[in-house]
Amino acid sequence: MPSNRSDLTASLPGNVPLLDFARQYAEIREDVLSALERVCDGHRFILGEEVAQFEKAAAQACSTPGTHLYGIGCASGTDALWLALASKEIGPGDAVVTTPFSFFATVSSILRVGARPLLADIDPRTYNLSAAATKALLQDPGRYRGPARIAAIMPVHLYGQCADWDAFSRLQQDFNVALLEDAAQAFGARWNGRPAGSLGDMAAFSFYPTKNLSAYGDAGMVTTRHEDLAERARMLRAHGMRQRYYHDEVGWNSRLDTLQAAVLLVKLSYIDRWNQQRRELAQNYGELFQKAGLAEWGTYPEHGIVLPYVEPRGTHVYHQYVVRVRRRDELRAFLTGRHIGSEIYYPVPLHLQAALRELGYVQGDFPESERAAAEVLALPMFPELTRPEQEQVVAAIAEFLS
16 A cells, blocks of 8 residues: 555656546536535535445446445445455454455454454466465365364455456355455456456455545445445444444444445446456557566566566556566665655565464565565556656666666
8 A cells, every 4th residue: 555645746747656647637527516515505425325325326337237236334344354255244253364465454354353364375377366376275284384263264355356266256155254455555456357346245445545545544345246244344433322322242343434435436437448448458568578687577686677477367556657677776776866756565465464363374474475575566557657757767777687
């Protein structure tokens, strides 16, 4: 999760920011200000009319023809993960299989419901949770320091590309576990034509300001096909209340405020075009790296840049454009010296985080995640990025590698 300061140098000549909020705002400024003014005039700042409108419209954007999806807005993507787990009544005595190569909230949300995160390594091409490694874990959880009852699998659609849902669906059938999507980075992504958010029993989205669909603060959403799970998530996000001041459970205060929903409603009408622009920019990068003789198509870098692998069954939204390269940290310092933004998602796998020592994992347990953490680098990627700016990025990398 990058800092909100990633765009502060965007207006300086010759700079290529990792992300530039100002360019997007210039396009939608009048619509956003009008939407915010309507909220202020209406005085419904928590769970107002715009929240219900956004929940309905966003759920419809994530659904497939002939199916109904429920959307439940909440305060953040982290809370969305918690709500999905808690709505499925996953808690103490349960384990959830997920990836060590993700943002911290993926694992912290599991701990927050009292369950145990059980980690499996990634596919080195997509960086998503490996279905093969997950299957090995399901077949013998005790060998991997886990309790006997594995209640769910929670793959992450990392960088905007869906995990291998065909394989995970087979695991759900074979092992009778819930499937929860961490779709925080993947609004608009698809698997075999089905949108992220409609694939699992429940899904969690983040609308943090740097996401491809973003609020002007923290915001999140849960989606599900199941009416009972949707009703439970709504109850839990409001202190466990179904009726005002009557608390059926100890829930949480995780309501989506109306101002954020109003912003998201405006942006939702643009998201398909913005995602397509991201795909076109990714294609530009590929062409430029190939023209410069830097593109490598293997799994691991040798002398050039390993470009993002695109799973043919999926539709990528390129929330991030992430390459692999040797001497990654030196390259990043070089780009910084050329005023080109970049970021590392993520420099320390979750199993090696100091806060998660009690999980009992050590260096070497997940070699693919550890190697990815040493080699991945996110390059500038946002819909308003220009081709000359991309050329500047590629030229700087070519200069470094020469």
